[in-house]
Amino acid sequence: MLSKKTKYALHALTYLGKHRENKTVLIQDIAEEHGISHKFLENILLELRKAGYLGSKKGKGGGYYLIKEPKDIPLSRVIRLLDGPIALLPCVSLNYYEPCAECKDQAHCGINKVMAQVRDETLKILENKTLEDILQGE
């Protein structure tokens, strides 16, 4: 399951995607719309900005706005950013690799091999679905 962080990030991105004509959107507006803690959401939006998905403007009249096209924001990226690895095991993670302590020889581990396949196939799914798909379903 996705963490609330990632779930909230998706809601925020969706909200921002739906309000692209406005110059900026307030954290507060997104938080209220979805009943999310303002402060918690703040941290999430900050991460999305640092990762290059959002722009922001400080001061009065400020707020957040999308700077990427919805079609260029795949689920895989959002999940990796906020939740970490997509792979089911650290030993097959492309971005967060770590060997598994209980596995003596990764090269001959059937679990490792199958999980690498699962990772590849899962990745295909999550790279194909983008914010645009979400917006179309709203």
Place this chain on the structure above:
Amino acid sequence: MLSKKTKYALHALTYLGKHRENKTVLIQDIAEEHGISHKFLENILLELRKAGYLGSKKGKGGGYYLIKEPKDIPLSRVIRLLDGPIALLPCVSLNYYEPCAECKDQAHCGINKVMAQVRDETLKILENKTLEDILQGE
């Protein structure tokens, strides 16, 4: 990512799958082989038995053994049993459904729709990979 519980369960099932000629296998042997806490593994094997994957024999000469064919043990089942939902959000879970608090109208939620698709496609992957696939990779 899978919990250690699920990961250990997969290692245990693999071990049991590789030792099907023996009548039974000791918890201790599996625990030692993979450096897992005996007691922790005990609870996991108990769950696998209650779910119908393993049989057990008490007393001297006892232990665990596989009672299902490896090809009839898909990853999806093991994961659901020990980790819970495969869906990325509770609102699209088939086995552990719960509405999402921050979503006002699930019927018009783009996230919900996309995640239901992701769930279906992910499920296809995890239902297709079985213990047999793991054993073949060993």
Place this chain on the structure above:
DNA sequence: TATAAACCCTATAAAAATTATAGACTAAAT
């Protein structure tokens, strides 16, 4: 230029979930 609005940033607290341990109990073999 003072003021209020709004994001920036880091630290920490609270809660929940995961991981691990403990110990008494039952069953079976010898």
Place this chain on the structure above:
DNA sequence: ATTTAGTCTATAATTTTTATAGGGTTTATA
């Protein structure tokens, strides 16, 4: 009888997630 090995439930320890707090910086505008 004794030893071996799984059964079961409770609880402790640890880690992760979720949430909060509060001072800082920037900007619009009166």
